[in-house]
Amino acid sequence: MKLTPGKLAGLKRVSTENGVIAAAAMDQRGSLQKSLAKEKGGEVTSAMMEEFKSLVTEVLTPHASAILLDPEWGLPASKRRSKNAGLLLAYEKTGYDKTGPGRLPDLLDHWSARRLKEAGADCVKILLYYTAYDPKNINETKHAWVERIGDECRANNIPFFLEFVGYEEGADEKGLEYAKKKPQIVTESVREFSKDRYGVDVLKVEVPVNMKFVEGTKSFAGQKAYTKKEAIDHFHKAAAAATKPFIYLSAGVSNAEFSESLELAGESGVKFNGVLCGRATWKDGIPVYAKQGAAAFRKWLETEGVKNIENVNQKLKAATPWFPIYGVEPVLVNA
Numbered sequence: 001m002k003l004t005p006g007k008l009a010g011l012k013r014v015s016t017e018n019g020v021i022a023a024a025a026m027d028q029r030g031s032l033q034k035s036l037a038k039e040k041g042g043e044v045t046s047a048m049m050e051e052f053k054s055l056v057t058e059v060l061t062p063h064a065s066a067i068l069l070d071p072e073w074g075l076p077a078s079k080r081r082s083k084n085a086g087l088l089l090a091y092e093k094t095g096y097d098k099t100g101p102g103r104l105p106d107l108l109d110h111w112s113a114r115r116l117k118e119a120g121a122d123c124v125k126i127l128l129y130y131t132a133y134d135p136k137n138i139n140e141t142k143h144a145w146v147e148r149i150g151d152e153c154r155a156n157n158i159p160f161f162l163e164f165v166g167y168e169e170g171a172d173e174k175g176l177e178y179a180k181k182k183p184q185i186v187t188e189s190v191r192e193f194s195k196d197r198y199g200v201d202v203l204k205v206e207v208p209v210n211m212k213f214v215e216g217t218k219s220f221a222g223q224k225a226y227t228k229k230e231a232i233d234h235f236h237k238a239a240a241a242a243t244k245p246f247i248y249l250s251a252g253v254s255n256a257e258f259s260e261s262l263e264l265a266g267e268s269g270v271k272f273n274g275v276l277c278g279r280a281t282w283k284d285g286i287p288v289y290a291k292q293g294a295a296a297f298r299k300w301l302e303t304e305g306v307k308n309i310e311n312v313n314q315k316l317k318a319a320t321p322w323f324p325i326y327g328v329e330p331v332l333v334n335a
Contacts, residue, residue, distance in 0.1 A: 006158065007158065010157075010159040015274070024061065025067075026056045027069055029073065036290050055289075055298055060309050062084065066088055069089060088121065124159070125204070126161070131167060153201075160200050160202075161203075163249060179213040179226075183226075186205060202246065209226055217264070218260055247276055248275050273320060285301060
């Protein structure tokens, strides 16, 4: 597969020089506002959201290949990122349509792929709640939606990152029963959106197992959905369904749990191409910012936050470059 020169340049800007994506995520909006308000016991202003995102960006991007931000509160932060870090901008509204079934997505009203690019984005990112097991009419709506965004990114020559998060209506998605279904849901989503018709350049995927239910791991919480060998098998199946580069998302789990899931990915030998890691790096700093303010939060980020991102970076030694997938020759240093 070949990328256009514009898409290739954008993808290189969010990767390490070796072609691994070691990106931080700070595009949380509704969920972040709620968490801050809960800790603060009061209203969270736009200025606070911008400040929180700017601090995370400033302190963590020297340790990342890129940062994912939103154009609503993240643009001031994007100017504070380290020179080595590329920029991904989110194009979807926070949350999903709660008026009917299917968790249907929506795009930001005043933005387009062209406008995100003009605002400095190297890549465009979309989040979609998806399961292959939804009724056909719901999934056809989602498929057409992703196709439109793929075409828009092609027309503007900007890489398209698609993040999909599995779910099941009415299920406890953190529970044992859903954990048993999760590998299949992740694998089928990977298979679907690897198709060329969608124009996706990088798949942002969930770890295909819930680590809390993997027997024999540090994260194991007592109830078994899979043995470690079965978990490794699920990593293989999901990876085998991908024909595009894919990176793992942290999905709000703790730093220790995300690090262990990357260890398991490494152990299984799957060729993942990096991470886009958000809350596993900075979420424990939310009460610090809410209760003690910006200076204390900065201090927390400089110690704990950096330690968290370095933890994840350590595990990225198991990641493989995306270069061969798109026929790119690695840059030979000192050649």
